[in-house]
Amino acid sequence: MNKLPFLVILIFFLCGLVSQTSRADEPERSSWPVREIRLSPQGTLKDLFDSGLSPFRFPRLETGLLESKHIRAIIVQPDGTKLPEYEAETIDIRVVSNGLLADIELQNQTRTLEDARREMLRWMHLGNMPKRTEAELDFFLKAVSNDYMNYDDLGKGTTHDFSIHWIDESKIRYVVWFQKGRNPSKPLCVSMKIGFPRTPREASSHYSEPVPPPPGYEDTDMTAPKDFGPDSPPRDPEVDRVIKEGVMPDYSNLPKKRIRSKILPPGNRAVPEESQPGALWWPWAAGGGVALIALLIMLKKHFS
Secondary structure, three states: OOOHHHHHHHHHHHHHHHHOOOOOOOOOHHHOOEEEEEOOOOOEHHHHHHOOOOOEEOOOOOOOEEEEEEEEEEEEOOOOOEOOOEEEEEEEEEEEHHHEEEEEEEEOOOEOHHHHHHHHHOOOOOOOOOOOOHHHHHHHHHHHHHOOOOOOOHHHOOOOOOEEEEEOOOOOEEEEEEEEEEEOOEEEEEEEEEEOOOOHHHHOOOOOOOOOOOOOOOOOOOOOOOOOOOOOOOOOHHHHHHHHHOOOOOOOOOOHHHHHOOOOOOOOOOOOHHHOOOOOHHHHHHHHHHHHHHHHHHHHHHHO
């Protein structure tokens, strides 16, 4: 029975710990290491390791998918052409057997429309299939600005998109395109994909065990870190405000399509001030749940 005070202290500690949790800041891109990735005409996993990249096996897809995170990548084509530096939040690497690369996909963090335009302009001189113009770029960005939720809704016949393509002398294909973000204030990210020419036999050959490191790197640990996968996407600021204030605001003046899209929770008018829940009710509720579970576990151990 002398353990009861300890359990009480533990409960209050857990409640306080949960209530103090907050969303981590996004990683600072300027601190990401620079890696110059020189592609060989064959496109091998060794090319990536030789550049200093240390990809890890993606959990549950270890036989064919590797990932790397937070890299400022400079891709060098086999003909020596250096591509612009790319700030990659994630790099997904698909590998077939014999250490050959199927493709590499790089994705950066979401951007404002102005920042997305500046980023795409750095790549447009490379595209030639067909050659895209600034007027076409601005037409696309205007469509995003006018209707963030539906500019790419193929189900409704909307076909606004923008991408550039080219092929190098080794028949490696490159595409840079816009992907939709999850935050209306930063609605786009600029993605890049590099596809290697593979015969049907090569493309269908896969490892039956986790992808091994290439020759010369046999002792490399390729275990995934705990933060594998994309960083948590920034939420709509309106959603953060709802959570902070602990009350649903009035969304009656917002476009209905925005509410239907589930970007915002279903709206209703704010309740009177005297009946509003506390702004921090949800951390305490979560803390109570964690504490209750901990209490049950310790009581079970004590009486068993």
